[in-house]
Amino acid sequence: SNESKPTLRVLDQLLIPQSKTYIPIESVNDAWDVIRKMQIRGAPLIAIVACLGLAVDLSSNPSTLEELEKCDDKEGIRKLIAGKVEYLRTSRPTAVNLFNALEELTKSVDSVERKEDVIDAVIGHAEMMLKRDVSDNEAIGKHGADALLDGRVDGGVRMMTICNTGSLATAGFGTALGVARELQRRGKLDGITALETR
Numbered sequence: 001s002n003e004s005k006p007t008l009r010v011l012d013q014l015l016i017p018q019s020k021t022y023i024p025i026e027s028v029n030d031a032w033d034v035i036r037k038m039q040i041r042g043a044p045l046i047a048i049v050a051c052l053g054l055a056v057d058l059s060s061n062p063s064t065l066e067e068l069e070k071c072d073d074k075e076g077i078r079k080l081i082a083g084k085v086e087y088l089r090t091s092r093p094t095a096v097n098l099f100n101a102l103e104e105l106t107k108s109v110d111s112v113e114r115k116e117d118v119i120d121a122v123i124g125h126a127e128m129m130l131k132r133d134v135s136d137n138e139a140i141g142k143h144g145a146d147a148l149l150d151g152r153v154d155g156g157v158r159m160m161t162i163c164n165t166g167s168l169a170t171a172g173f174g175t176a177l178g179v180a181r182e183l184q185r186r187g188k189l190d191g192i193t194a195l196e197t198r
Contacts, residue, residue, distance in 0.1 A: 005060045006123055008052050012039045013168060025053045027061045028084045035091035035098075042169020044133050047101035048126075050088045054105070055126040057084065058119045074115045081109060081122065101129060133171035137178045144179030149188060156190035157183055163196060 008025040014037070015021050023039060025031050031053025034040050040049055057064050058081070071077045085102045092098055108125040112118050148157050163169075165176035174181065183189035 006052070006056050006127075007060070008049070008056050010034055010040050010049055011168070013041055014039050016168075025049065025056055027064070028053055028057045028088055031057070032088060032091040035088075035095075042164045043095060043097040044137075044170040044175070045168070046092055046095050047097040048130055048133055048171050050091070050098055051101050051105050051126040051129055054081070054084055054088065054102075055123040058122055068119070071115070074112065074118055077115060077118045078109060081118070082106065105129070130171050134173050137170050137173035137175055138182075140175055141173065141178030141182035144176070145182040145186060145188070148179065148183065149186075156188040158191045158193075159183070159189070160193045160195065162194075 009022040010025060012019075012021045012023050012034075023030070023034055025034065031050055035046050035049060040046060058068070064080075064084075067080055068077060071080060085106055088102060089099060105122065105125050109118055109121050112121045148159075159180055161176050161180070163176075165178075166174040167177070169175070170178075180189055180192050
């Protein structure tokens with residue numbers, strides 16, 4: 001691709017709220033580390049960071065670029081990617097979203113015919129997953145707000161949340177807290193209680 005190489009930095013959630021520190025993700029090893037050390041949390045975010053970390057690794061990591069040069073065909077590249085995907089899966093063996101996202105990403109590459117297009121396919125699919133997560137979260141917010149307001153004549157809603165459901169757990173909008181955002185946008189959020197904070 002003639003476009004600039006992708007880059008990725010993640011907020012170290014272990015240091016907030018005292019510090020706002022970003023960690024560069026330049027390889028699958030970096031992605032694995034932040035997932036394993038719980039520097040990022042939230043099922044959707046873990047999956048997105050793994051996929052984007054793979055995209056950055058394949059397009060920018062010098063040692064991976066050397067390995068790619070040695071691959072004679074698309075099957076060689078697919079084997080290299082499969083090894084990196086298997087490694088990323090070990091970062092959080094119980095993370096269903098992680099496994100599903102990596103499986104989806106792998107399948108998206110299976111249909112690519114030319115060796116030169118495999119890396120672009122990984123990058124494109126990882127970027128699509130990022131955008132889709134935000135879009136899905138916004139839809140959850142809208143539908144959740146609609147459901148909570150259905151049948152109400154007037155007044156707002158008081159909410160209680162548990163678990164990491166905000167923008168720190170996702171690609172940037174939030175699942176259950178996305179509902180709270182939408183209610184707030186509509187002027188219908190009377191209050192919210194968070195039983196767990198991150």
